[in-house]
């Protein structure tokens with residue numbers, strides 16, 4: 001769990017030297033929020049001119065957006081607004097910053113780490129990696145990714161979406177003169193970092209350039225306004241739903257109760273089942289789609305294709321036979337058929 005950090009502005013803090021095993025020197029950080037259980041954290045990081053990090057991976061998922069300056073990532077030049085999503089175990093090429101740069105760096109599932117390697121970890125979910133120049137290569141879209149929606153004039157660019165938890169990373173901007181008169185809270189934690197510009201909230205006042213919040217669920221925020229506009233990076237740790245209201249005195253407990261009441265009003269049978277005894281344990285009920293046996297998961301079968309030319313494993317899906325029975329395979333290339341035993 002990360003504590004509620006708000007209001008906070010990184011411009012009020014000094015940089016500290018980042019000294020961690022395997023990290024190159026020339027990194028300075030401001031800690032924005034920190035999870036004392038896992039080591040997950042969000043930091044503003046200043047990379048000195050001449051910074052150079054060896055190729056390698058982290059033991060945690062990480063996200064980064066360049067705030068100022070340039071970072072060379074392998075062949076790619078990442079400029080202001082470049083966003084990277086890096087799964088745990090994904091080996092990045094050498095990273096250098098000849099003239100230095102400022103970045104927002106987020107380690108999501110564990111403490112910052114760097115394992116020198118040119119190979120991905122075998123368990124890395126490499127296809128989740130993506131990076132984009134979010135300023136130049138994504139257009140602004142309406143902020144109504146969820147309904148009820150923020151007021152018109154708050155626009156977003158979706159940067160990452162987790163289809164399981166529905167957690168999101170996005171840029172958001174408020175147009176000059178934006179305002180929204182209601183109060184909001186969510187069932188998810190919400191994080192924000194002002195890349196540029198100032199917005200205002202009734203509870204926490206002005207959020208300037210470098211302003212940051214990590215806001216746990218059920219905390220009132222809003223009304224909102226921005227006189228000259230702002231651009232920020234936002235994240236949620238699960239599905240974002242806007243519970244709007246006009247009661248500035250409601251507490252987080254009352255807000256959470258109201259969320260539960262709204263589930264009851266909308267899905268009474270689900271509510272009764274989920275909240276009845278023995279079903280609301282901390283890790284939640286089982287989702288059979290996530291735990292059921294899949295083709296290729298069977299015991300003794302490798303999920304990766306390996307062959308030494310004499311034997312073959314069963315990476316291609318096929319039906320199981322009773323233990324000890326024989327079956328036949330038709331080869332595509334070899335001499336028609338052969339038989340063999342299962343072990």
Ligand SMILES: [Fe+2]
Nearest residue numbers: 184186190221
């Ligand atoms: Fe919010």
